[in-house]
Amino acid sequence: MTLDAKIPEGPLEQKWSSYKDHAKLVNPANRKKLSIIIVGTGLAGASAAASMAEQGYQVQSFCFQDSARRAHSVAAQGGVNAAKNYHNDGDSVYRMFYDTLKGGDFRSREANVYRLAECSLNLIDQAVAQGVPFAREYGGYLSNRSFGGVQVSRTFYARGQTGQQLLLGAYQSLMRQVSLGKVYLYSRHEMLDLVVENGKAKGIIVRNLDTGVLERFAADAVVIATGGFGKIYYLSTLAMGCNGSAIWRAHRRGALMASPSWTQIHPTCLPQSGGYQSKLTLMSESLRNDGRIWVPKLENETREPNLIPEQERDYYLERRYPSFGNLAPRDISSRAAKERIDAGFGVGAQKNAVYLDFSKAIKEQGKDKITEKYGNLFSMYKKITADDAYQIPMKISPAAHFSMGGLWVDYELMTTIPGLFAIGEANFADHGANRLGANSLLQACVDGYFILPYTLANYLSGELKSAKVGIDSPVFEEAERDVRNRIERLVGIKGSQTADFFHKELGKLLYDKCGLSRTATGLQEAIEGIAKLKAAFYKNLLIPGEADDMNAELEKAGRVADYLEIASLMCFDALKREESCGAHFREEYQTPEGEALRDDENFCYVSAWEWPGDDREPVLHPERLEFEFIKLSVRSYS
C-alpha cells in the first residue's frame, strides 16, 4: 500500500485556494439526495453537521451524551489561535504556520499546517457572527493573549470558557438545522461499528444507550468526529465517556491509524490525590502567562511555599528556557516538571506536583486584573482543592490530555477507506508530535466549518450515481451480528473484576511505559503486559445487568476492550520510532542536556499502521514528510 496524501501542486500559499478552485461541486438540487452520517457533536462534529446541512445535504448526527452541547470541547478553557495580527506584534499566517510546524517538531505536513493557519482568520469572523462573546478591549475591539510556544499574542478567548462558548456557537447552529428538519440528531447513541461495502464507507451500527437496542444507519459518507483517546490512561483531563471505539472500529475495518503513541501530557493539571480518583482536572495553560512555575531548591523541603525565600526557589523553566520561560511548549514543560519531581523536588503530600505562583503578578497588576483574566479558574481550583490560589501557589502536575495521533487522513481529511472522513482530534493531521496550546479548538472548527464542506462535496459528487446500500443488505446484517457477538461475549464472561479495574491497570502500565518518556525495554514489557491484561480481561470481566437494556458497565467494558487493543498499537508505534520528537521522548535518544534528539534522516515520516487481524503484529506504512518550503531545524526554546 502506498499512501497518497493528495497535496495539491503549487506554492504553499496557493495550495488551498487552488484545491477549492478545482474541487468538484454538487448541484443544489442533488444535495438532498445525498446523506451524511456524522459521529460526535463536539466542535468538529457540530460545525461539520451544521455546515453540511446548510448546504442542503441530509445529515444524521450522533453523540453518546444526553445533549449535543455536552461534548468535551466544552472543557477547553484557554483560547483559540488566529493569525489576525490585531496587536501589530509581527504575527502572520506564515509565522503561525511556522510556529505550529516547529511546535510539532516537524512531524506534520507543510500543506496541512499552512491551511490551518490560513483558515484561522475566517474562523474568528465566523464565531463572532454566531455571537460568541470573546473578550474585548475597552474600545470594543477583540482582545488577545499569549500561549505556550509562541512570541506573539494570537489567542482569542472567552474568559476561561473558550471551548464552551465556541461549542455553544456550533451547537446553536446545529440546533437551528435540527429545527429546520435538515439534521436528524440522535443523542445517547454510540457508534460500535463501521459498515463498509465494496471498499466504501456506507453506514454505521450504533447502540441506543437508553434501551440497549442496536440500530443501523446508512449514508453516502461517514464522518468520524469523536475526539481523542487520552482517557486510555484512565487518569486524564478527558471526560469519563471520551473513548477511542469509533476510530478503533474504523481501523479494524481498514482505515490506517497514524502515530497513535503521540499523546500530549499537559503540564498544568491538578495532581492525583488518591487511588479512587477518576480524573485529573486541567488548569488552563493561559495561567502560565502570569503564573511562575517553581520547585524548592532544597530536596525534601517541608516549609510552606510562602515561607520559602526567593533565592531558595528554582524557577526551572525560566532557568532552562530563558527566551520562552514559563511559556515553553507543553511537552517541554511537562518533561521539565517530571525531571524535577523524579529528582525528588516535587511538592504536595504525594511529592508529585510543582508550584504555579501568582504572587508576583498580583503584586504588579493587582488582584482585580488577575480575577478578570482567570477568576473562574481560581474559583474552580478552590472548589476542588479548598485552597485559595490568591494566597498560596497552586500545585500542578502533568496529565494525559490530547491525542496528536488518530486516523490517518489525506489532505481532504479522508481516511484510507473511501467515503470515511475523520475530523478534529480524531484524525492525526495538523499537530505533528506536539500540539501548541489553543490550536485544538482551531483545528476542530477549521476541519468542520471550512475544509470538510469542500472535500466532502468533492467526494459526494462521485456518489450520486452509485447505488444506495440499504440497512437490510448483507453488509449491515454482518456488521450488526459482529457487534452483537462482541457484546454477548463481554456480558457472558461473568468473572470477578469490574471494567474500571482493568482500565486503571492499563492506565498505570501505559503511563509508566508509554507516557512522558519511553524506552525500548519498557515498551516491550508493556506489549507483553497488555497482552496479559487483555487475556485477564476476557477471563475475569464482570458486567451486571442485561445487554439489551441501559447498562453503564457494559458501555465502559466495550470501551476498555478497544482501549486494550489501541494501547498495544501505541506501544508498537513508540517502539518502532527510534528517535525523540515532541511528546515522544525515547530515553535512548537525547542530547547531553536532556533535550529530544530527532533523527530526520531515518524517521521524517508519519507512521501509518494497518490492522493485521487479531493477535498479529501491526503493519507499518510510513508516509514520508517532504519539506519544500522550510528548512528542518533543531527545535530550541532556550
Place this chain on the structure above:
Amino acid sequence: MKVHLKIWRQKDAGSAGRLVDYDLDQIDTHMSFLEMIDTLNEQLVLKGEVPVEFDHDCREGICGMCAMTINGEVNGPVPGLTVCQLHMREFKDYSTIYIEPFRAHAFPLKRDLKVDRSAFDRIIQAGGYISASTGQPAEANTILISHDQAESAFDSAACIGCGACVATCKNSSAALFTSAKISHLAKVPQGREEAQKRVLKMVAQMDAEGFGHCSNTEACEARCPQGISVLNIAQMNWEYNKALVLR
C-alpha cells in the same frame, strides 16, 4: 469516614421507585461526591448487583451533565457547585445522605438518578441561535462591542444547561435557562436582528414543554453553578413585552 446512603432506585418512568439503603465505609474526605458513588457502584458490581445509573461526564463542572438532589438540596449542601465539584469533606462522618434525581414534570425520569433534559435542546431549537450560516461573516473587528457589554453577554452565555434552576424552583420554571440565552443573544449586536422573533418562540416552547411559571423567588440564582443572575429573567420579560408591543 463512614456514610449511610439512601438512594432513589427506579427502573423507568413507568415503574414505582423507592429509596434503597447502602452503607459505605472508608470514604476519603478528598473524594468527590461522584467518586463516592463510583466506589459504591464498584462494590455493587462485585456483589453482582446492578449499579446506580447516574449522569456524569466531564467531572470538572462545565459539561452540565451531572445532576442530583442531595439531602433535599439541588447538587448538595454547597450553593454554586455541580455535583462533580462537591467533595466528601462537606459531610460529617456517620452522616445519612439522601440522593434523589432532579424532579420536574418537564424532566421525565429515565432510571435511578438519570432524567431526560432534552426539553432544553428543544427550547434552543426554537430560536436560541443567530442565523449566521458558515461562510457569511464580516471581518470580526467590524462589529465593535464594548468591554463591559461583552463581559455582560458572557455572564449570560456562561449557562451550562444542567437544569439545576428548574430542579430547585418550586414551580419547576425554566425561566433562568431560557432567559440566559435570550439575554446573551440580545446583548450582542449580531443577535439584535432576530431578538423579537427569538424571545416569542423560545418562551412559547418553554411553556409547551410544561415548565412552570416564574414567581420571582430567585432560588434558581442561589443554586446556579455558574451564578447566572435573575436579571436575565428581567431582561427576558422586557424583551418579551417589547416584542408583543412591536408585533
